[in-house]
Amino acid sequence: MPATAPWEMAASDHRAAAYESARERIDALLDGEDDWVAAMATVACELHHHFEHYDWTGFYRVVAPQLLKVGPYQGGHGCLSIPFDRGVCGAAARSGQTQLVPDVEAFPDHIACSSSTRSEIVVPVAAPDGRLLAVLDVDSDRLAAFDETDQEHLEALCQTLG
Numbered sequence: 001m002p003a004t005a006p007w008e009m010a011a012s013d014h015r016a017a018a019y020e021s022a023r024e025r026i027d028a029l030l031d032g033e034d035d036w037v038a039a040m041a042t043v044a045c046e047l048h049h050h051f052e053h054y055d056w057t058g059f060y061r062v063v064a065p066q067l068l069k070v071g072p073y074q075g076g077h078g079c080l081s082i083p084f085d086r087g088v089c090g091a092a093a094r095s096g097q098t099q100l101v102p103d104v105e106a107f108p109d110h111i112a113c114s115s116s117t118r119s120e121i122v123v124p125v126a127a128p129d130g131r132l133l134a135v136l137d138v139d140s141d142r143l144a145a146f147d148e149t150d151q152e153h154l155e156a157l158c159q160t161l162g
Contacts, residue, residue, distance in 0.1 A: 019153035022050040026157070039161060040134070041072035047138070048074035053146075056114060056139040059125070060089050062132050068093060071134060078137075079113040087111035092122040092135045098151050102144035114139065121146040125158045133162060 026046050030039055040059045048057035058073020066084040084090045087110055092099045099122045104110045107120075117139040125134040136158055140146065 015149045055141045061134045116141045119145045123154045
């Protein structure tokens with residue numbers, strides 16, 4: 001079967017290929033790395049610079065019961081603290097489920113850490129025992145910037161971080 005020409009690939013195929021490329025680079029950079037902060041910083045940097053639809057990319061760490069604090073990130077300033085009962089990050093932390101939000105203005109109790117954010121995806125990062133360690137938060141200044149392809153690849157990446 002002949003290879004598909006780049007111009008014949010669907011947008012989701014391009015995005016999936018970009019995630020695979022980013023993942024290869026991240027895996028190579030983190031080979032042998034056991035420092036959690038270094039891993040989060042590397043992932044945030046690589047993802048942020050690999051995808052033009054990413055406007056803010058970073059982690060919020062669980063630092064106390066029901067409280068997230070900003071960790072390594074790329075982009076403008078993020079919120080410093082987010083309680084589990086607020087916003088998209090809080091919803092992901094509470095539920096343990098990825099939050100894919102095409103329009104943050106329509107999300108109840110959205111926290112506007114940046115006025116330019118239009119859509120967001122937040123993926124939980126859990127330890128092998130199931131305990132929540134952090135959430136990966138990616139914001140975009142575009143409406144509906146994230147889809148199931150983003151979700152699938154970000155969830156797979158976050159599973160390896162826990």
